[in-house]
Amino acid sequence: MTNAMPGTSPADTGLAAAAGKVAELAAESAAAADSANRLSPPVAEALVSAGFARHLVGPKWGGTAAAPGAMRDLARALAVVGAGCMSAAWCGGVLAAVGRMCSHLPEEGQRELWGDGPDVPLAGSLAPSGTVREVPGGWRLSGTWDFASGVDYAQWTMVGGLVRGAEGPPVLRHFVLPSSDYRVLGTWLNVGLRGTGSNSVVLDDVFVPAHRSFEHRSVLMGDPDPAAPRLHRVPLKLINGLFFVAPGIGAVEGALGAWTEWTANRVEITGARTSSRPGVRLTLARAAAGLDAARLIVDRAAAEADDAEVTPALTLRATRDYSTAVDLLLDSVNGLLRMSGARGQAQSSPVQRVWRDVHCMAGHAALQPDVNADGWAKHALGEE
Known part of the structure; x- marks a missing residue:
């Protein structure tokens, strides 16, 4: 197994371009969604219209699961939406993930879901x-x-x-x-x-x-039919963590941008510029580097899900890497909130919302560090 990143470009499904428009809409109502405990109807509809629901549905029903580079395309689109609203991106990932799982239904069941088209929430x-x-x-x-x-x-x-x-x-x-x-x-x-x-x-x-x-076993193992789209045939664990960590990448990117712009104009009670503090500059550098590292790790996992030879080692490394990316994102957003002071903890601050969202993401079962690290380590040590 190589550490080189496969060279497949993201699929031309239109998802990435549409994701930008969803992100703008979702950002406008992110605070309202946080208060209402649900997305607004226009954002929920925009996720489906953008193509998240159809993205991992089979081509037989009009979906784009067989498009080259589809997993990498999805990871980037989820990050784009996440920069506007992590909850919206999370729901976009769920739309794609459940569509992929329901593709394991018998054909009659698939027809009942998608016989009239793949854009089904x-x-x-x-x-x-x-x-x-x-x-x-x-x-x-x-x-x-x-x-x-x-x-x-x-x-x-x-x-x-x-x-x-x-x-x-x-x-x-x-x-x-x-x-x-x-x-x-x-x-x-x-x-x-x-x-x-x-x-x-x-x-x-x-x-x-x-x-x-x-x-569930059929989802874990992947569809044995060689004619099925590749992303229906790969093991669930190769891709499962991506649906949840990719929104976090976008969310931290959005928080970092907002924090940087805000901090550049902040003034201490002494009259000094906040940005002149060495600790603030160190926080910015570390947060940005952690975000970049998380993005690279997840981008590689997505690209390999699209193209690499599927082996037990590849799947174990992917699960390890999803958890590692989460740790990097946690470190980044923790630093940003710490260096935000009391004003950064206000309900109006996007940094505190992302801080809460990323910590909740980290609790997802697919991203638990001990379980994911243990599986990879046992393989690396020759214990299984």
């Missing part, structure tokens, strides 16, 4: 919850599923549940339901990423036909 609650009862032709589900980002605007939502396996312990399956089959509870009252509207869904003995369900 989807949400998902990955962790198993509720109760699942197998019945002729499918399953019946009841219970509450949490953390479904963007669910208020979704036409369909995917939930996870444990079912009896053919042999051994229960297995995780995913079930896809139209919005008419569930209720949304306004449970998302979080310290950060408030605008994602990651509310809960409630199901009351809802029937899900077999064609709207698939095993």
Whole structure:
């Protein structure tokens, strides 16, 4: 495995150009989304119109999953939106991620979702919850599923549940339901990423036909069909962290720009310019370098997901690198907030909002440093 970055250019899907327009719209309402605990309808609609929902849907349904360089294109587009509003970028990543997962549905289920076109807003609650009862032709589900980002605007939502396996312990399956089959509870009252509207869904003995369900194992391993788009065939862990860390790259970039402009004009109580302090200059340099390093790491992982030979070592390194990028972003935004003083902690400050958002991003299961480092280290040490 080489450390060289593959040379594939981002795909020409129009996503990057459209992302700039979404970022402008999202930035205008970022503070309002933070207060309302959900995106505004225009921003939610703009994410779908820009192409995030269709980005990892198969070409059979009009999606762009097979476009060369699609993962790198997505990473950059998420960062662009994240610079305006990290919550909006997070929802854009969820749209793409759930679209990719639902591409593992049987063909009848895919047709039900995308038969009229690929621009379908989807949400998902990955962790198993509720109760699942197998019945002729499918399953019946009841219970509450949490953390479904963007669910208020979704036409369909995917939930996870444990079912009896053919042999051994229960297995995780995913079930896809139209919005008419569930209720949304306004449970998302979080310290950060408030605008994602990651509310809960409630199901009351809802029937899900077999064609709207698939095993999680198929997503983990990737589609075995050689004719499937590459990004449907790669293991989930090769790309999963990217959906969540790329918005953080953009968010820290936006915070760094705002902080730098503000700091350049700040004056100390002594009358001296704040920018003349060595500690302030050091903070700026470190934050910018950490951001650049995080971007390079994630850009390489995205490029290799598009082109490199897929091996266990590649997947383990990608998960390690996603967590490392998060640590770099945390260091950058922590320094910015510390050197902002009390004024930088005001609700009107974009730095404190990004600080909260990035810390919440770091808690995502796909980005946990101990688990991701341990897997790579065991491989490097020859222990597995």
